[in-house]
Amino acid sequence: MTQHASSGTVFQAERFGDFPTMKEALIARKIDATFMIAPLAMKLAADGVPVKICYLGHRDGSGLTIAKDSTVTDFKGLAGKRVAIPSRYSNQHLLMRRMMKQNGMATDSIDLVEMAPPDMASALQARSIEGYIVGEPHCAKAELGGYGKILYFMKDLWPNFISCVLVVRQEVINERRPLVQELVDGIAASGKWIDEDRATGADHRKRVAEVVGKVFYNQDPKLLEYVLTQPIDRVSYQNLEPPKDTFDEIMALANEMNVIQKHMQFEEYCDTSFAPDLGTLARKVENFPPPPAAATKESEKK
Amino acid sequence: MKLKVAVVVVLLIAALYLANRFLAGGNLSRGSLETVETSNEVRDKFTVGFLPVT
Numbered sequence: 001m002t003q004h005a006s007s008g009t010v011f012q013a014e015r016f017g018d019f020p021t022m023k024e025a026l027i028a029r030k031i032d033a034t035f036m037i038a039p040l041a042m043k044l045a046a047d048g049v050p051v052k053i054c055y056l057g058h059r060d061g062s063g064l065t066i067a068k069d070s071t072v073t074d075f076k077g078l079a080g081k082r083v084a085i086p087s088r089y090s091n092q093h094l095l096m097r098r099m100m101k102q103n104g105m106a107t108d109s110i111d112l113v114e115m116a117p118p119d120m121a122s123a124l125q126a127r128s129i130e131g132y133i134v135g136e137p138h139c140a141k142a143e144l145g146g147y148g149k150i151l152y153f154m155k156d157l158w159p160n161f162i163s164c165v166l167v168v169r170q171e172v173i174n175e176r177r178p179l180v181q182e183l184v185d186g187i188a189a190s191g192k193w194i195d196e197d198r199a200t201g202a203d204h205r206k207r208v209a210e211v212v213g214k215v216f217y218n219q220d221p222k223l224l225e226y227v228l229t230q231p232i233d234r235v236s237y238q239n240l241e242p243p244k245d246t247f248d249e250i251m252a253l254a255n256e257m258n259v260i261q262k263h264m265q266f267e268e269y270c271d272t273s274f275a276p277d278l279g280t281l282a283r284k285v286e287n288f289p290p291p292p293a294a295a296t297k298e299s300e301k302k
Numbered sequence: 303m304k305l306k307v308a309v310v311v312v313l314l315i316a317a318l319y320l321a322n323r324f325l326a327g328g329n330l331s332r333g334s335l336e337t338v339e340t341s342n343e344v345r346d347k348f349t350v351g352f353l354p355v356t
Contacts, residue, residue, distance in 0.1 A: 017353070
């Protein structure tokens, strides 16, 4: 999340426990914008909810995780097994279907079950599922817990994989455009900053893990540091302008699999006008980590 | 008498409106939701939702 003391804007970060609740909050105008799985945002737009995807949250950052002692060694080995996905309206779901198709497998050959991401690692540990595909840090949790291993990183199956996107309500775009621009510039600047020292120790990623873990995610910073550094390209924060060709492919897959019934043109659900030119982006990350007051405020509420 | 009833009704509506505003204000608390403010100088506010997952 971003903070811009120079402009005096407060971007309030509101944490949700699941995507359906988040979706309802967006529709009910309880929040101005949100980071949401891409196909769910596209489904909302297809259903007539006035929202647009304005930027990406990150690239890659998901994994297909199996039990450490699993005998499965490749994608085809998952045939007949139960694998958890975060939502029917997720790119992880579409990727599984895409992979089944590419491997000449029937689209129902793997038993895909929807499961809330926080429940996946424990379900794997209990062996009620063979594996799960989801965004981090839930894959790393099983790895560090000693009972899971990564079968594939998304970057290896679908390079530049898109999971969560920034979705903004249309009337917010129309009426509060400078704020949306400020937010997108902040995300872009953060992505640029986080990788500035990537080749020299990745200290920025470690600092982000510390702050995000404690202030925003309420998760162990060591877990997030592992996600952000092992390997260093496990999650990427570059190339965050919504790419038309990839979204066209996502829409085609979603239509083919009946996840989204209505075919929509890219411009109907994406607004790329906020995407800044990173070469000339004036906005810089300042004052990081945030002042202690922000962290204290959160900890006082717990 | 009618005037008294009208005044009472208007006051009741106003009270309900103010109560609604009061209850709807402040930090949201819906189940597992939490709000984090990230700056001290407030000129404008913008709420962005997120799930702790990449």
